[in-house]
Amino acid sequence: MTMRRMLRNIPRRGGYRGNGGGGGGYNRGNFRFGMVMVPLVATVATVGSLGALTYYYLHMSNFSVKDAFHELNWIIEHPEIRASKSLDTPILDPDYRPQARFARNIVKRHLSTHAYPGATVAVVKDGRLVWAEGFGYSDVENLVPVSHKTVFRVASISKALTAMCALKMWENDQLDIDKDVREYLPDLKLYFRPPGAQEKEVLPMDQKVTTRMLLSHLSGIRHYKEYAEYSQTKHYENVEQALEMFINDELQHMPGEKYLYSTFGLVLASVVMQKAGGMPFPQLMTQTLFNPLDMKSTREESHDVLVPRRGRHYIRVFDKSNSPKESYKSLASSHLENAPYVDNSNKFAGGGFMSTAKDIAKFGYQTICGDFLSKQTQKMMLTPQKQNDGTATPYGIGWSLPVREDIDLERMSGRFCAKHSGGASGGTSMLYVLPEQKIAVAVIVNLQGVNRIAELAEKIAMQFESFDEKAKLPYAAKDDKV
Incomplete structure (x- = not known):
């Protein structure tokens, strides 16, 4: 008997439905069978899901049985702080729906595994904002969902913002x-x-x-x-x-x-x-960088000013028996707390700006792949700077780089990337740009000390780099629509 037919036998207003389909008929045998089978099927499905999770932890990781059940118990007790659920209406370019679907599953899997409170992600491809979406909660206590408009701390990505403003001033003969x-x-x-x-x-x-x-x-x-x-x-x-x-x-x-x-x-x-x-630094940043790039949600952090859609920030507190450096094991014996009050007015240029993922992705694309800066300036800033002894450093001007001297923006070979990460009180961020592929990915999480965020950004970028819908990733569900 199918589930639909079983449900037909559940009591309804006006009598019971029998096999004949009449509203007043009553088939006691089918009714009893349905009342037993429906909860039984639901129980089997639930146990099966937990069993699948247990199998994953035991066979796909280094968990012991005790660790696995601790983690499962933690997930069950704290569903409100899992960021794998998206309550946002995303920005989505119809031409990139398949890529966004796969990238979305990557994000959901990553955020669920690492139990972030919330995250916001954006991708710019060939100068177009093709995907932006929020996951989880910007305010855990009040269950306010993250959207693509949520503003979080971008931490040290502020260094890239400041450097690009300085280079624009240099091009304008101001500095x-x-x-x-x-x-x-x-x-x-x-x-x-x-x-x-x-x-x-x-x-x-x-x-x-x-x-x-x-x-x-x-x-x-x-x-x-x-x-x-x-x-x-x-x-x-x-x-x-x-x-x-x-x-x-x-x-x-x-x-x-x-x-x-x-x-x-x-x-x-x-x-x-x-x-x-000749003007205050925040005003200079707005006039020289934010306004020309249409970064309307980016500004220096201030506790006095009302910032629309500002999210809250969190830290994870671990039991003394566990090291914070442990990954999965520490989650089972940890809890979220509000990040302590900080005042970032001591470091606006180095880590004190706030923004959205879509503003940051747009910034990364326009400064590296677009025409905000000249090709000569782009080549200079993407060249590893050298120490006095000629040794190349892992940093250009405002960007973390692979140590490489023969940079050619016209003919880059391999997967050359420019990126900048950020870590702040209650926040972690990553901006990942592939100049040759003309892709910029921004990920911002409202949790301090997040690991492997660069890996997440790179996986997202790969989905938009060269997409073959037939070569589906094993964890990208066919029916998961964006």
Whole structure:
């Protein structure tokens, strides 16, 4: 007997339906059979699903039986914080429906496995926004779903934003990126410690520190000393005030000597840009970068200003018995908490902007593949910068790169990519661009310390790179429509 026929035998208003189809008939045998079989089928389906999950954890991972059931129990108890469900009405280009369907399943599988509260994803291909969608919740406590319009912290992608603004100013003859920053800021003093010296000394002017060095992490300006600087709560009225956190500390090395990733190097760059541009840094970014690229949802973070569709941010707290570096095992004994209050006014240029995934994907495409910057500038920024000894670094101007010297934008071989990741209090982000394939992918998650987000962005990009609908991925369901 089919499920439809069994359901016909369930009591309805006005009597029971019998085999003859009449509204007032009653077939006691079929009714009893239906009342037994319907819950039985539902139970078998549920047990089968849990069994499939258990099989996956036991045979496709290194889980023990105990670990598997802990994880399943955690998933059952916390369905509201699984981001695999999309409650958003996505932006979708009809020409890319198959690609989006496969990419969507990749995202759902990844987010479900790693239990993110929420995420937003966007893809730009050949200059068109072909897919943008939100998953999970931007506010877990109130079950507010993420949409493609949700604004999250983009963290260190702010460095790429700042660098592209500086390069545009350079093209417009507003800023010389190879001039010593002290020529723009005459009162600025930088310090270094000579070998064997007990005290720091003022860096002589013949040791140039340029904006190019600041944007490519070669200046010697230090990074965070401690976590308290990463998540500080003091408010600064402008970018000059934020210099007090680090400017009196000695350089970690002589300018150009080593590659040293530094958020504070970008903060100093923002002060130079502000001086050269003749307006406050946030306004300069809006006028030079955000408005021309139609990035209407991108701005510096402020707790005082009402930001439409701003999402909340979270951290995962692990039991003391488990290490946060453990992946699946730690999920079963962890819980979400609201991210602590932070004030990012100390590092707008290095990690203090907010945006949507579609704004960030659009930015990545237009600056690398589009015509916002000249081809010569694009080639320069996508060339690994060099230390004084000629060693290539893994960073261009504003972008993380494969270490490669023979960059040719016209004839790139292989899968050359430019990218930038970000990690903030309560947030993780990734911008992944394939210049040759003309694809930009942005992923933003409202959870701190997310791993393998670059892998997720790359898998999404691959779906839009060269798509063969017949070569279906094993985890892309045929009936999962976008």
